[in-house]
Amino acid sequence: MTLYDVAIVGAGPAGMAAAIEAAKVGLATTVLDEAAQPGGQIYRGIETACEARLAVLGKAYRDGATLVRAFRGSGVDYRPGTTVWHIEDADPGFVLYASTSGGSVALGARFLVVASGALERPTPMPGWTLPGVMTAGAIQILIKASGALPRDLVLVGSGPLLYLLGAQMVAAGRPPRALVTTVPPSRYLTAARYYTPLSRAAHAYLIKGIGLLSRLALARVPIHSNARGIRILGNDSVTGLRFFSGGRDREIDTNMVALHQGVVPNQQIGRLLRCDYLWHAGQHAFAPEVDRFGETSRVGVFIAGDGAGISGAVSAKLSGRLAAWRIAQHLGRTAPDPGPALAALRRDRAVRPLLETLYAPSPEVLDPSDETIVCRCEEVTAGAVRKTVHDGAVGPNQVKSFLRTGMGPCQGRMCGLAVSRIITVAAGGDPGEIGYFRIRPPLKPLSLNELAELELTDAVE
């Protein structure tokens, strides 16, 4: 089995930046990524996007091409189309098991950089499982990877991505049918106290946000704010959206709805490795306990990028570099002075408290109505979770044993945070103590054939 100095999981901004730096200091580096091309979700399709698509997606997207080129030229062992399904301790380091088109492989590495990014926050609400409902991130992926856009889309929720997507749709000549936000106007005042004029990075993000909003307004996209009681209508697929906004009930006919309530760290690998996680109240999510360089409570395991707490692509690149340099140091190599990168990271993250306050998720999706399905795989409602808590279930793992929440193919990616939150509210207590599902291998479903062939290969070796 090959032993690398460092294995990086994920080829988004954090993973690519870590790989480039690791290669520069001469570390034997492998990068495992599920996608067919590098870039992660943020720069998805960047190598194949035509000029018109680049123009629609904007400068921040276009800038990703430089990083992807540097990554391609770095000479690291890059493995696209590779899904990590288990990591276990070894001496030295770790063994990673990953699924590829040709079956599963096992690789050794002294250090790990987990750069598996973010997931959309689960947004349970009545009707969210109907065909025709997607996440805002999914619509962006359709634009980036396939140049496709829906005709009649209603954007629903909260967060910068919703405005960015709306503005991109306007630029593509397919403005959204309407923007329905769950942000109450009073939030702007609450958030304003986090505005620090000294932070230029924060200022730049705000200017960008105002630009996006004005593009939506210029295109006369109807904006309904502070929406409550949101229901997606339809029997077999979406037919419309009902909500309360501006003092009255409203209904919009549509066959496509995109939901968004911000993004949250992807916890699967960190939890599998039993890294310590803490409740991040500002982000309404769990984030791993990491030091300035991204090293977790597990020696040798680093988490870089949004997986360590949502900070966006600029911070992700910086944290990827910092992790690689720290690993280089551990391996006795000379690495650049981390000072400037650490300072840049602090500056870039300065905008987060403001964004987190302004775009805090809607209370309705955090603690959905009884009839709402929270576990999409096993079709378990919020009411069933509450009842189980009242019957005495003490935490997410007991709820999981009783109801199968988190035992379907998505393994809790779509319901985990919602289930933890519902239990916290129903039972009372601290979200950090209530905790999260215990994550076990395989991280993604695997056929028994593939597993059997892997063991055979190992035995032969």
Next chain:
Amino acid sequence: MQRCFTPQGRSVRILFEDQPVEAQPGDSVAAALLCADVVWTRSTPVSGAHRAPFCMMGACFDCLVEIDGVPNRQACMVEVKEGMRVRRQQGDAFGELS
């Protein structure tokens, strides 16, 4: 779902439920089906409800389909190939439900 930009390269033809679907090179199976206005792509094992691709990034597993006879494939993670045969994944396909 509609294409907004001039297609690049020759289109790829796949079969969905034995009907031809034109896709673009680089499309995921999920994107190709959405662009062909396919409304639903699987039914659930619990209630038989219809589902369609939701997250497009390999997390939700709502886009599970059968590709070239192999069930449980994530349509959003598999790239289209000429002649690929795709079928809806029926929730009770494994006979677990009566």
